[in-house]
Amino acid sequence: MKASNLFEPVDLGPLRLANRWVVAPMTRVSATIDGQATPRMARYYADFAAGGFGLVITEGIYTDRAYSQGYLFQPGLAADAQRDAWRPVVAGVHAAGGRIVAQLMHAGAISQGNAHRAVAKGPSAVQLAGVQMSFYRGEGPYRMPEAMTLAEITAAIDGFAAAALRAREAGFDGVELHGANGYLLDQFLTEHTNRREDGYGGALVQRLRLGVEVITAVREAVGAGFPVGYRVSQGKVNDFGHKWRGAEADAALVFRALSAAPIDYLHTTEFEAWQPAFGEGPSLAALARRYGSVPVIANGSLHDPARAAGMVARGEADLIALGRGALSNADWPRRVRDGLPLEEFDRALLSPLADLANADRRRARTARA
Numbered sequence: 001m002k003a004s005n006l007f008e009p010v011d012l013g014p015l016r017l018a019n020r021w022v023v024a025p026m027t028r029v030s031a032t033i034d035g036q037a038t039p040r041m042a043r044y045y046a047d048f049a050a051g052g053f054g055l056v057i058t059e060g061i062y063t064d065r066a067y068s069q070g071y072l073f074q075p076g077l078a079a080d081a082q083r084d085a086w087r088p089v090v091a092g093v094h095a096a097g098g099r100i101v102a103q104l105m106h107a108g109a110i111s112q113g114n115a116h117r118a119v120a121k122g123p124s125a126v127q128l129a130g131v132q133m134s135f136y137r138g139e140g141p142y143r144m145p146e147a148m149t150l151a152e153i154t155a156a157i158d159g160f161a162a163a164a165l166r167a168r169e170a171g172f173d174g175v176e177l178h179g180a181n182g183y184l185l186d187q188f189l190t191e192h193t194n195r196r197e198d199g200y201g202g203a204l205v206q207r208l209r210l211g212v213e214v215i216t217a218v219r220e221a222v223g224a225g226f227p228v229g230y231r232v233s234q235g236k237v238n239d240f241g242h243k244w245r246g247a248e249a250d251a252a253l254v255f256r257a258l259s260a261a262p263i264d265y266l267h268t269t270e271f272e273a274w275q276p277a278f279g280e281g282p283s284l285a286a287l288a289r290r291y292g293s294v295p296v297i298a299n300g301s302l303h304d305p306a307r308a309a310g311m312v313a314r315g316e317a318d319l320i321a322l323g324r325g326a327l328s329n330a331d332w333p334r335r336v337r338d339g340l341p342l343e344e345f346d347r348a349l350l351s352p353l354a355d356l357a358n359a360d361r362r363r364a365r366t367a368r369a
């Protein structure tokens with residue numbers, strides 16, 4: 001069997017997983033306009049569990065009815081009706097033998113579609129790089145965001161905590177806090193989007209403060225026995241090449257502080273997860289493992305099973321998350337285990353919209369052809 005070490009069980013804090021294959025979080029803008037999960041989403045998520053993934057991480061779920069929503073048709077955990085709509089999704093994954101973690105996401109300044117608010121808010125009123133994503137129904141440059149007040153920061157923290165509690169009530173096996181990819185928590189971490197002069201801006205430890213406070217509040221809401229993870233990246237959806245200025249010193253501080261907050265796992269994502277994080281030396285996942293004290297999920301172009309298994313064998317990661325590969329092969333782990341061929345990623349699954357209806361139409365067309 002190829003990559004046999006990825007078929008060994010692993011624990012994320014109190015959560016035992018059957019293997020080390022993880023579905024990466026992927027926004028599919030396929031909820032109702034009210035942010036409720038649908039039967040189509042339940043089928044989509046259950047397929048990954050049936051296909052052998054030990055853990056499924058959901059798409060980024062918005063946390064409050066203020067500034068957190070990033071995309072129209074994004075699902076939420078900001079209301080009890082949204083929580084209840086997740087129950088069949090969770091039950092479907094469990095019935096197929098898998099585990100499912102809810103990714104909690106606040107879009108902050110890069111929100112491009114919010115049913116609850118007409119303006120976007122982030123750490124500072126700074127025009128963001130990049131353009132809105134058309135496959136999530138966006139167009140043109142990002143709106144100029146407004147700087148959050150201290151009361152709005154407190155409300156955002158409370159939103160994460162309340163959403164985490166709803167996730168636990170819906171039956172999820174844990175939550176992952178989206179601290180990566182240029183969304184709110186990463187906007188606070190990043191010098192050029194965080195120009196604040198209060199206790200949430202300035203030195204790295206202060207820019208990390210919001211992330212740590214969100215972990216603390218979530219932990220208090222859900223209790224010690226419920227897994228809490230944290231996703232970290234350098235690159236951003238609107239700024240792929242961003243690198244931490246302090247290199248390994250920054251990584252040491254970030255991973256130590258997040259682990260101690262405390263969390264149950266770190267999830268790092270880079271374009272190519274095995275590459276040195278800073279030109280030379282260890283990858284970001286390996287640095288998370290070195291300076292953090294919790295298991296590490298590595299993500300980013302890990303579609304060669306031998307390479308994925310190598311990262312785990314060398315102690316650079318504990319689990320491997322796949323994004324695009326899982327979209328074209330919901331049964332990726334089974335195929336690897338049985339030595340079956342893997343489908344190439346088909347980008348038409350995400351075009352013109354990255355939603356499930358579009359992907360289902362594409363699959364039906366390909367099956368007929």
Ligand SMILES: Cc1cc2nc3c(=O)[nH]c(=O)nc-3n(C[C@H](O)[C@H](O)[C@H](O)COP(=O)(O)O)c2cc1C
Binds near residue numbers: 025269
């Ligand atoms: C359609 C799509 C949606 C995504 N949405 C999210 C998201 O909601 N949250 C997140 O943390 N990452 C998101 N990502 C990033 C993936 O989790 C992953 O980091 C990226 O696809 C690289 O991994 P891969 O090389 O295995 O595809 C998304 C990626 C894709 C392709």
